[in-house]
Amino acid sequence: MAWAASFDEFFKNFKRESKLLSEETTTLIKFHIEENDLQEALSVIDSALRDIENATLNIAVTGETGTGKSTFINALRGVGQEEEGAAATGVTETTMERKQYDHPKFPQVKIWDLPGIGSTNFPPQSYLTEMKFSEYDFFIIVSATRFKENDAQLAKAIKEMKMNFYFVRTKTDNDLYNEQKSKPKSFNKEKVMMNIREDCSRHLQDILSSEPPVFLVSNLDRSGYDFPELEMKLLRELPAHKRHIFMLSLHSVTEAAINLKRDSLKQKVRLEAIKAGVLATIPLGGMIRDDIENLDETFNLYRSYFGLDDASLEKIAEDFDMSVNEFKVHLRFPHLFTEDNDVPLGDRLAKYIKHISSVTGGPVATCIYYRKTYYLQNLFLDTAANDAIALLNKEALFEKKVGTYISKPPDYWE
Numbered sequence: 001m002a003w004a005a006s007f008d009e010f011f012k013n014f015k016r017e018s019k020l021l022s023e024e025t026t027t028l029i030k031f032h033i034e035e036n037d038l039q040e041a042l043s044v045i046d047s048a049l050r051d052i053e054n055a056t057l058n059i060a061v062t063g064e065t066g067t068g069k070s071t072f073i074n075a076l077r078g079v080g081q082e083e084e085g086a087a088a089t090g091v092t093e094t095t096m097e098r099k100q101y102d103h104p105k106f107p108q109v110k111i112w113d114l115p116g117i118g119s120t121n122f123p124p125q126s127y128l129t130e131m132k133f134s135e136y137d138f139f140i141i142v143s144a145t146r147f148k149e150n151d152a153q154l155a156k157a158i159k160e161m162k163m164n165f166y167f168v169r170t171k172t173d174n175d176l177y178n179e180q181k182s183k184p185k186s187f188n189k190e191k192v193m194m195n196i197r198e199d200c201s202r203h204l205q206d207i208l209s210s211e212p213p214v215f216l217v218s219n220l221d222r223s224g225y226d227f228p229e230l231e232m233k234l235l236r237e238l239p240a241h242k243r244h245i246f247m248l249s250l251h252s253v254t255e256a257a258i259n260l261k262r263d264s265l266k267q268k269v270r271l272e273a274i275k276a277g278v279l280a281t282i283p284l285g286g287m288i289r290d291d292i293e294n295l296d297e298t299f300n301l302y303r304s305y306f307g308l309d310d311a312s313l314e315k316i317a318e319d320f321d322m323s324v325n326e327f328k329v330h331l332r333f334p335h336l337f338t339e340d341n342d343v344p345l346g347d348r349l350a351k352y353i354k355h356i357s358s359v360t361g362g363p364v365a366t367c368i369y370y371r372k373t374y375y376l377q378n379l380f381l382d383t384a385a386n387d388a389i390a391l392l393n394k395e396a397l398f399e400k401k402v403g404t405y406i407s408k409p410p411d412y413w414e
Contacts, residue, residue: 058112124150128154138238171218258389336383
């Protein structure tokens, strides 16, 4: 059946880190489609979308005072150290109670600051019970030096309870700076990081009987060191329905993260299109403007997901001593739906439909057509993601004023 082949082809091409459907769910949907049981297929899709929409994520972060735990929590939340609601840094731990910090844009993502096990009198099992271990999706154990026996014993107890844990070594930038300053001639960044990693792993291996991965990070640089690898590891090991909300909470600081976020959203848009009843033809006439107005809220959400909302752009514009309106001249998304004498909006959308269908082997190729909103959402996703990628190199973007990114668009834009 053409639709079953199209469904399978679309969803199998995404990386595990961004997949919204488990293999079991994908197989079940495909089975119902092949059996021509559309009602059951839509029922499974509806259930999967509800799970994705209602998913919550609870992340436990534990570590001793002085390990950079609070700064790490702020980095995960994308909150500056001096911003309102930031976890207090440089404060000696005085409480044995956990503290909850919500993500500022996605309150479904909750990060729990747990007191370091060394600052309590509890053995590991009792500590986990006291800290309500069953409420978390995974644990992050933070240290700024080598991990201590308490940390390893805690990890062992977490492992016995069949939960995931991750070791994060903070302040890597400080270590590299000190090493370079003390040994300027022989300094080798990769070698220093390898030594730090091996030192951490060796002390953990003695207790855990295995060599767990250790992620070396700087809390002040989410795009550098092992921070991106940590995020990808967490995404891969989360249940499929929880990946979406965690993906959206990640800041758009690397091209890989932006592309995975785009992929995650495209899958959700596709599922929603199928659920809405997608066997409709596409009249590309004068109704496009109405569709755009109806999708304003969705487009604004996409802007926020990729860090293109006005509040985010204001911060960037300030760095370049620009107004937000001056700044937007250099981006695509503000002008996406403005009329262009050379490329009418209807023609632009038609070319885009042809483009994504040829790339994905999608609906047009299989004679299954989606409503205009499906293509408009995808067009906006691609535009927002490409803007976010362009902003990773802000200096080059503004140096060229309009730049190659603006002057050489994809074929479907011309």
